[in-house]
């Protein structure tokens with residue numbers, strides 16, 4: 001099969017440094033004895049210096065129990081994301097029952113655990129320490145979907161590199177990221193962890209993250225292993241409800257869900273994580289076709305596969321295994337090497353081997369994969385290489401890291417609307433700003449979800465502080481909370497959920513009204529009203545699905561009250577998903593989507609509001625008008641009765657594919673995002689009307705910054721094959737370039753297309769091209785393009 005990610009991305013002009021390339025040597029295969037200052041009683045230097053011989057030797061010495069122990073991943077006490085299974089993990093390490101541990105960061109703490117593994121077990125095999133290092137470690141960068149909105153691969157790679165630098169100084173050597181699940185349903189809380197709905201963009205971003213985490217060599221003390229998760233299809237959880245089943249056709253699986261994983265594999269990702277989902281009737285954690293036939297045999301993956309949290313045990317609840325022993329058998333034989341938290345391998349692999357239901361060869365294969373990664377991390381050369389307690393002070397929350405987090409946060413912001421340019425706020429025209437909203441002076445939510453090691457107390461900079469630092473005494477800032485960002489107690493069904501950890505406001509009707517009244521008071525006496533609204537960070541992330549996409553609590557009432565004042569009204573939205581912003585789109589003057597912007601988020605928001613930074617983010621995920629349109633995505637099929645084709649003599653409009661009560665189109669399309677300057681696109685041209693099998697085609701378009709500010713634009717290229725053995729999406733992203741333009745500057749932007757870029761998963765279940773006619777489209781958003789046509793010839 002032919003994946004064309006590398007070819008297409010480079011060919012299509014993503015800046016050279018941002019291209020997806022497989023890293024030639026991600027690992028060093030030779031131990032460097034000079035780096036070893038801190039040997040344990042097991043002097044590995046006396047062993048063979050070749051990895052294969054070393055592991056053969058070690059495997060030969062290991063008992064069955066010791067081998068099985070290497071396949072167990074346990075959780076420490078620093079955070080839980082599921083059932084807490086084992087509090088006695090230190091004893092388990094001592095017993096040789098632990099190959100890796102997570103939720104156990106901190107150089108000192110890690111050293112304590114590593115010392116047990118190295119000094120107090122028979123063979124002294126070091127453990128791997130992992131963590132969910134998702135968007136930063138202690139310096140928290142924007143939530144992953146926000147980073148994706150930057151379409152800036154260099155900045156995203158840098159964010160992962162800094163996360164690795166900090167995490168590795170804190171005893172961590174393995175990140176459970178990137179999450180490359182394609183998402184189409186904003187009800188699913190985990191869209192916040194994703195790179196959005198498009199396979200090409202998700203592939204490019206995931207590869208940038210893998211490179212950032214792993215660098216050129218995972219044995220360096222400032223790089224960590226990455227995890228391609230969740231393999232695969234978890235993003236298609238039905239009805240957007242987390243952990244729900246998925247049903248994905250073979251074609252959709254290969255065209256949409258698998259490509260980002262193949263791209264990460266080609267870039268050298270060291271581990272894969274399975275998902276929780278039942279896929280077409282076979283839960284992915286026990287899915288031999290995916291884990292063995294595809295990942296191992298077809299793609300040649302050399303690293304190890306870890307399950308998701310207790311996902312093996314859950315094969316029983318899925319109705320796929322009759323008990324946990326059967327579950328362990330299915331998952332392990334299926335190809336899942338390491339069991340996260342559930343301890344089914346610990347309990348059942350030995351009897352399963354004795355009963356010959358699992359082969360020793362399979363066991364040795366899994367253990368070898370884990371030991372290889374330990375070698376490649378350099379742990380056999382120096383098991384304490386990640387536990388230097390002086391490193392953290394030098395590497396964590398440094399000025400440079402915070403500056404990079406500010407930069408990334410600014411790049412993540414998407415200006416959705418700016419009617420009559422109320423933004424940037426012009427300090428020459430105003431004396432006061434009313435800053436209103438539960439997220440305007442809120443440190444806790446600023447860093448979003450999956451920021452386990454991040455500080456939610458003193459560290460994050462709020463929007464209020466950001467504005468104060470820019471405005472000083474020149475402009476008066478009046479602040480009021482105004483509303484809640486949690487569910488109201490009266491929210492349908494919510495009171496019955498009170499036993500569950502959902503964000504519930506707990507305020508009375510009177511409290512809520514008095515918050516609105518206070519906001520109205522300060523707004524009345526101010527020149528501009530800036531509302532910072534959105535969701536409690538706990539409303540997105542794992543186990544955080546919603547049935548509504550509206551702004552929660554009494555925020556709608558607050559917005560309506562403030563609108564009645566007829567002041568310039570600006571809305572900043574902090575959330576981890578596309579929200580229903582219909583009312584805001586019709587009633588407020590400007591909308592900035594700020595996601596959860598991270599430790600430096602408030603500074604970045606203030607920089608954008610005040611024009612110290614010109615926003616350039618573009619949506620990586622469609623914003624629907626209402627939850628009723630979900631799933632809504634740009635790369636959909638045309639249908640037999642597309643709405644645009646209405647023709648009274650042939651197909652009356654009411655019998656086309658449409659809603660009676662809504663437009664089909666989104667509120668904000670994939671790729672949409674405004675700037676404080678304006679870009680004009682000239683008519684595109686093609687180097688030829690024909691593309692031959694060995695040829696290439698260049699599309700050129702003149703883009704001009706016609707405004708008076710410097711700005712960046714993401715120029716997007718899409719294609720559409722008119723006829724295929726499998727019907728083709730109306731548009732598919734094939735390339736993008738993010739370029740900076742001085743005021744008045746024009747650039748001739750070129751994209752090169754080759755036949756490989758046009759390949760797809762055909763009716764005969766193979767990747768390849770089909771000659772025929774294509775539209776090629778270029779523009780600044782998926783719904784703002786100019787089209788040309790060409791023919792792909794035999």
Ligand code: BGC
Pocket residue numbers: 081082132176229308309542
């Ligand atoms: C999540 C994974 C995560 C793991 C460890 C699970 O609940 O699905 O994405 O890496 O927990 O925290």
